[in-house]
Amino acid sequence: MQRSLKDYLIISIKGLAMGAADVVPGVSGGTIAFISGIYEELIETINRLDIKFFSVWKKEGFLTSWKTYNLSFLTALFLGIAISILSLAKLIKWLLHNEPLLLWAFFFGLVLASIVYIGKQIKVWKPKVILGIVVAAVLSYFITITEPFASPDSNWYLLFCGFLAIIAMILPGVSGAFILLLLGAYQTFISILNQLRDGLVTMNIDLLWQAVSKILIIGIGAIAGLKLFSKVLNWMFKNHNNTTLAILTGFMIGSLNKLWPWKKVLSWRTNSEGLKVPFIEKSILPTQYEGDAQIIWVLLFITIGFLLILILERLSVKKED
Numbered sequence: 001m002q003r004s005l006k007d008y009l010i011i012s013i014k015g016l017a018m019g020a021a022d023v024v025p026g027v028s029g030g031t032i033a034f035i036s037g038i039y040e041e042l043i044e045t046i047n048r049l050d051i052k053f054f055s056v057w058k059k060e061g062f063l064t065s066w067k068t069y070n071l072s073f074l075t076a077l078f079l080g081i082a083i084s085i086l087s088l089a090k091l092i093k094w095l096l097h098n099e100p101l102l103l104w105a106f107f108f109g110l111v112l113a114s115i116v117y118i119g120k121q122i123k124v125w126k127p128k129v130i131l132g133i134v135v136a137a138v139l140s141y142f143i144t145i146t147e148p149f150a151s152p153d154s155n156w157y158l159l160f161c162g163f164l165a166i167i168a169m170i171l172p173g174v175s176g177a178f179i180l181l182l183l184g185a186y187q188t189f190i191s192i193l194n195q196l197r198d199g200l201v202t203m204n205i206d207l208l209w210q211a212v213s214k215i216l217i218i219g220i221g222a223i224a225g226l227k228l229f230s231k232v233l234n235w236m237f238k239n240h241n242n243t244t245l246a247i248l249t250g251f252m253i254g255s256l257n258k259l260w261p262w263k264k265v266l267s268w269r270t271n272s273e274g275l276k277v278p279f280i281e282k283s284i285l286p287t288q289y290e291g292d293a294q295i296i297w298v299l300l301f302i303t304i305g306f307l308l309i310l311i312l313e314r315l316s317v318k319k320e321d
Contacts, residue, residue: 105299108305111252115253133250135250137251144257158218
């Protein structure tokens with residue numbers, strides 16, 4: 001496909017939107033790709049990209065191999081995604097420290113609407129579907145109240161999170177950021193992205209290496225997860241679509257406990273930056289919250305998050321029609 005510089009600029013802008021979605025738990029970058037009309041090309045390009053790229057390079061030259069595998073499209077798209085993620089990471093870190101109630105409220109609204117969105121796709125309500133929702137919701141809830149088996153800064157935990165996050169990214173309706181949030185590693189990932197950004201801006205080699213080494217560990221986990229589960233998940237959706245959607249719905253219902261804005265800190269930990277941050281938290285009523293509960297503002301941001309998913313759903317339906 002012959003494209004102009006303007007076409008690739010538009011693809012990068014779509015990548016910016018996808019990156020913004022990937023940073024926010026509850027919104028899928030895949031949804032943005034679908035709405036913007038590049039989802040099928042993206043999936044096809046990724047599926048075609050394999051070790052044979054080097055064989056074509058050796059026989060016919062680098063430029064032929066580059067064009068054959070549509071790498072100009074991927075480069076433009078992922079450049080936009082990377083710029084967006086690195087830019088938003090700083091903002092989200094600031095919000096986590098300065099406006100946590102409003103940020104969690106927004107995330108809560110996003111996931112609440114995602115539950116409705118995925119639940120509506122269940123076509124047949126059988127007992128096993130209802131059982132799938134209940135079991136998944138209970139399991140997900142207990143994950144949110146269980147003490148993490150390792151610090152979110154540990155290399156093994158980062159490997160495990162990368163493994164699970166990539167699985168979520170290939171699941172319709174579930175974002176990788178959402179899984180990281182559920183595992184308690186979302187803030188750690190945001191900090192890593194900020195480290196990378198600051199290292200690039202200041203050309204601080206030590207800071208850059210710290211971030212890159214952690215991203216490589218996450219990447220190894222992600223590649224392993226993609227290779228092991230992509231075929232399994234594809235089979236599940238083709239053969240047990242309703243049950244799979246039910247499990248996803250239940251999983252997100254149970255996770256609402258993790259996103260509940262009003263929390264009481266039960267224990268603290270020291271992160272890799274030497275800062276004291278919450279380790280184990282308990283959901284409480286707004287009236288029990290120490291400090292300004294900001295009830296009106298929290299309800300407003302829950303509504304904004306909820307409406308955002310509904311708008312994306314409407315756009316998606318129009319695009320499909």
